[in-house]
Amino acid sequence: MLDAQRVAAIDCGTNSIRLLVADVDIDGTKTDLAREMRIVRLGQGVDRTGFLAEEAIERTLAALREYAVIIADHGVEKIRFCATSATRDATNSAEFGQRVERVIGVRPEVISGLSESRFSYVGATWGLPPGSRAVLDIGGGSTELVLGDKPLGPDVGESYDIGSVRMTERFLHADPPTLAEIGTCLDACDRLIGRELEKYPPVTTLIGVAGTITTVAAHALELPRYDSEALHGARIPVAELASACLALASMSVAERRDLPFMHPGRADVIGGGALVLDSVLSHLPLQTDEVVISEHDILDGIALSFVLPLDQP
Known part of the structure; x- marks a missing residue:
């Protein structure tokens, strides 16, 4: 990788903040050096208040201080910090951005749902053989679904304000x-x-990415621990994934915490995210009886955006 640059990609969502440090070549060849994830719940209460809570900001900044050390230790040349649903919805996102910049050295880019879907699509499909496919990403505050057969972007894409944190806060109050x-x-x-979803063209390959879907998949597979290698590329029957969705949604929080993955x-x-997934599986016009699970997603797309023209319309 003679022309590689060392980059740091940060994905700041409603529930988690994640870091990828990688060497990326000009042709899109990527070598991962570090992947980190912290659950910080930045979107705590945002659906109701429209405001990032101070304790949520502090949790996020604490995670970023850890990331700053990792970034420095790896000699990163460039950083890109993308913030999604919770920050899009918050009236105090500018203040949050200033505080982030003091910790990490760059200000967050509050990307649109369309950009989020494009990064997720490219992150999940880059390097795969050509073919038509859909990529589904259920986050804490929003859900992205994109269809396409082009290497650098989808033909059809949409972001919906519906996700695991948002739906749980709205509807799932009892435990269980x-x-x-x-x-x-x-x-x-x-x-x-x-x-x-019923208006979408028929989907022959559905790729599910990000924590909600991979966790539901881990339950369907009855994994003894969270195992990225076992999950990446797994093909799970739609009926089994839907059954896992309803099982997780019906459990108490303590029962879920006891699950090894x-x-x-x-x-x-x-539970809220699982019900979003169940609804998607029920309404999307699928011409396949399985979902392909991928551990590559928006984070990989952000890293690839340093060398690929993903910000172009």
Whole structure:
């Protein structure tokens, strides 16, 4: 990799903040050096208040201080920090950006849902053989679904304001959630995205990315621990994934935390995300009976954006 540059990509979502340090060549060849994830719940209460809570900002800055050390230790040349749903929705995102810059040296880019979907698509599909596919990314505050067959971007893409934290805060208040709460949440998911998904062209390959989907997949596979290698490339029947969604949504938080693959910071909101996934699987016109799981996603797309023209419309 004679022309490689060492970069740091940061994905700041509603529930987690993640770091990828990688060497990226001008042709898009990428060598990962470090991957980190912290559950910081930056989007705590944002759906209700429209405001980033101070304690959530402090959790995020604490994670960034750890990331700053990793970035310095690896001699990173360039940093790109992309913030998504929670920061898009917050009225105090500018103040948050100033505080981030003092810690990490760059100000967050608050990217649009369209950019988020493009980065997720390229991150998940870059390097795969040509072919038509859809990429589904369920985050804490939003869900991106994109379809395409081009290496650098989707033909059809949309971002929906529906995600694990948002739906949990709105609908799933009991522990465990009541059947009525689960039904109301599913009805809301169907109303918010179901009719839109039914308008999509037929999907022959569906790739699921990011923590909500990989956690549901780990449950479907009954993994003894969270295993990225076992998950990446796994093909899970749609019926088994849908069954895992409803099982997770029906559990108490304590029961979810006891699952060996469950990140403790995801246990209280995975139910909302699982119900979003169940709704997508119910309404998307699938011409396949399986979902392909990928550990590559928006974070990889951000890293590739240093050398690929992903910011172009």
